[in-house]
Amino acid sequence: MFLTSSGLTGMLSLSNMKKFYVTTPIYYVNDKPHIGTVYTTIVADVLARLHRQLGDEVMFLTGTDENSLKSIEGAKKAGMKDIQEYVTGMSSTFRETFLALGLSFDRFIRTTSNEHKKAVELFYKKVKDKGDIYKGFYEGLYCRGCEAFITESDLVDGKCPFHPNKEPEKIREENLFFRASAYRDQLLEHIDKNPSFVQPASRKNEIVNYIKDHFTDVSITRQSMEWGIPAPDESGQVLYVWFDALLNYLSGVGFGLDQDKFSKFWPADVQLVGKDIIKFHCALWPAMLLSAGLPLPRTVYAHGFYTVNGQKIGKSNNNTIDPLDLKKDYPFDTIRYFLLREIPFGEDGDFSFERLKIRYESDLANDYGNLVMRFAAMTEKYLNGIVEPISHATVKDAALKLFVDLKFSDGLELVWKRISWANKEIDSQKPWVLAKEEKTSEIRELLGKIRFTIQDATEALQCIMPETAKKVLEIVNQGKIVAVAEPIFPKKHDE
Numbered sequence: 001m002f003l004t005s006s007g008l009t010g011m012l013s014l015s016n017m018k019k020f021y022v023t024t025p026i027y028y029v030n031d032k033p034h035i036g037t038v039y040t041t042i043v044a045d046v047l048a049r050l051h052r053q054l055g056d057e058v059m060f061l062t063g064t065d066e067n068s069l070k071s072i073e074g075a076k077k078a079g080m081k082d083i084q085e086y087v088t089g090m091s092s093t094f095r096e097t098f099l100a101l102g103l104s105f106d107r108f109i110r111t112t113s114n115e116h117k118k119a120v121e122l123f124y125k126k127v128k129d130k131g132d133i134y135k136g137f138y139e140g141l142y143c144r145g146c147e148a149f150i151t152e153s154d155l156v157d158g159k160c161p162f163h164p165n166k167e168p169e170k171i172r173e174e175n176l177f178f179r180a181s182a183y184r185d186q187l188l189e190h191i192d193k194n195p196s197f198v199q200p201a202s203r204k205n206e207i208v209n210y211i212k213d214h215f216t217d218v219s220i221t222r223q224s225m226e227w228g229i230p231a232p233d234e235s236g237q238v239l240y241v242w243f244d245a246l247l248n249y250l251s252g253v254g255f256g257l258d259q260d261k262f263s264k265f266w267p268a269d270v271q272l273v274g275k276d277i278i279k280f281h282c283a284l285w286p287a288m289l290l291s292a293g294l295p296l297p298r299t300v301y302a303h304g305f306y307t308v309n310g311q312k313i314g315k316s317n318n319n320t321i322d323p324l325d326l327k328k329d330y331p332f333d334t335i336r337y338f339l340l341r342e343i344p345f346g347e348d349g350d351f352s353f354e355r356l357k358i359r360y361e362s363d364l365a366n367d368y369g370n371l372v373m374r375f376a377a378m379t380e381k382y383l384n385g386i387v388e389p390i391s392h393a394t395v396k397d398a399a400l401k402l403f404v405d406l407k408f409s410d411g412l413e414l415v416w417k418r419i420s421w422a423n424k425e426i427d428s429q430k431p432w433v434l435a436k437e438e439k440t441s442e443i444r445e446l447l448g449k450i451r452f453t454i455q456d457a458t459e460a461l462q463c464i465m466p467e468t469a470k471k472v473l474e475i476v477n478q479g480k481i482v483a484v485a486e487p488i489f490p491k492k493h494d495e
């Protein structure tokens with residue numbers, strides 16, 4: 001049993017992990033963050049806060065992927081000659097945006113940092129010493145959008161399905177190759193024996209088929225590139241951006257620099273990725289780790305894609321919503337709630353302003369906000385602000401358990417059932433009638449249960465809506481409850 005912030009007791013059996021290491025993909029810096037890219041970081045933030053609440057020692061890593069061709073293109077577009085200066089500026093835009101949104105990362109890794117480069121060199125050496133790097137000729141297609149070598153079988157109408165506006169380039173050059181195919185069987189066996197490795201389970205077949213049919217040795221360098229980490233001991237070869245970028249998950253926790261930290265946090269517990277980059281994370285990445293003799297992450301979770309009002313997010317559709325703009329219209333907690341409630345995590349979904357407004361008004365302002373306001377006002381009016389919480393049906397542990405399993409919308413649905421119950425209980429017992437009949441003990445019993453329910457539900461919501469939860473707990477945890485002057489979720493007016 002443990003004591004929660006409100007002094008209530010609950011079971012601490014939800015997590016027996018001592019440490020919790022969660023990662024996001026690192027972001028390309030050719031564009032500023034938009035709601036799609038911020039989504040993964042919000043989910044990681046929810047998990048980080050949740051595990052801190054459960055008493056785990058958390059490492060939440062995010063950062064920027066800077067050694068990409070996209071950085072050269074981005075600098076050119078911005079009219080900047082100095083690529084390093086460009087990526088430094090863009091990287092801090094990401095960092096500052098995440099901070100402004102209250103995202104509680106523990107480390108922000110940059111792939112142009114010296115510590116990352118050192119980790120990459122060390123890792124490269126391990127793989128080379130194992131005999132898994134050899135010279136060869138690469139001849140084939142390269143998609144600049146994916147930053148990946150692609151095969152004819154990947155193409156749809158002659159174009160990459162993820163980047164139909166970018167013609168794949170034909171490349172023929174001498175490269176270094178990573179002997180990924182040597183790990184094919186071991187990987188398939190790992191996926192088979194560890195159902196939690198590829199999540200959601202619906203993605204497993206896609207990965208297994210890919211590894212069986214298409215997973216070959218991978219070219220891990222590019223010739224005569226002006227930007228990136230040079231392959232150690234190989235003049236004229238620069239490491240392929242994915243080989244370098246994936247290693248941020250190791251360099252971010254001290255690989256090669258701080259062995260204690262590294263052995264404490266690695267392997268990662270949850271690596272969040274978008275569905276477009278699942279192959280890199282569930283095939284290339286674990287093969288690299290197997291070659292280097294390192295343990296594999298416990299779970300790689302691929303989420304779906306958000307569209308905006310039905311359209312793919314992108315500059316060409318002129319719909320890249322800046323999360324900082326959204327924050328001006330809605331408290332950011334509202335956006336977090338919406339993103340996690342509206343679409344079951346893992347599936348694709350639409351960010352519709354109409355749906356956001358509906359969720360805001362009905363779930364947040366009407367159901368939750370009103371419940372807290374009514375409770376505070378009635379407790380002040382009928383009980384002089386004094387009421388003890390009365391233990392009642394709890395939702396917290398069940399909801400947190402669902403959140404631990406990344407079933408955010410299911411957990412939130414459960415919490416809202418309790419919130420609805422509380423509102424209905426007030427409506428049916430009508431404390432204003434009980435007051436006329438001077439039935440104070442009935443009012444005390446009712447509001448005691450309501451107080452407990454608000455505390456219990458709000459403690460479950462802490463990781464999803466941290467600022468709101470703090471505000472609500474301050475209201476309901478006071479010795480003497482007073483009516484709330486300002487609505488917790490003010491009414492929105494259309495311009």
Ligand code: MSP
Pocket residue numbers: 024025026027028035036037039040065245246247248272273274275276277304305306307313
């Ligand atoms: N740099 C690589 C990742 C390297 S990780 C070793 C990359 N960067 S990215 O900036 O293009 O994308 C980062 C993440 O944002 C990916 O997980 C991608 O799937 C996600 N999203 C980009 N647009 C998105 C939406 N519209 N909706 C949801 N997620 C989106 O890939």
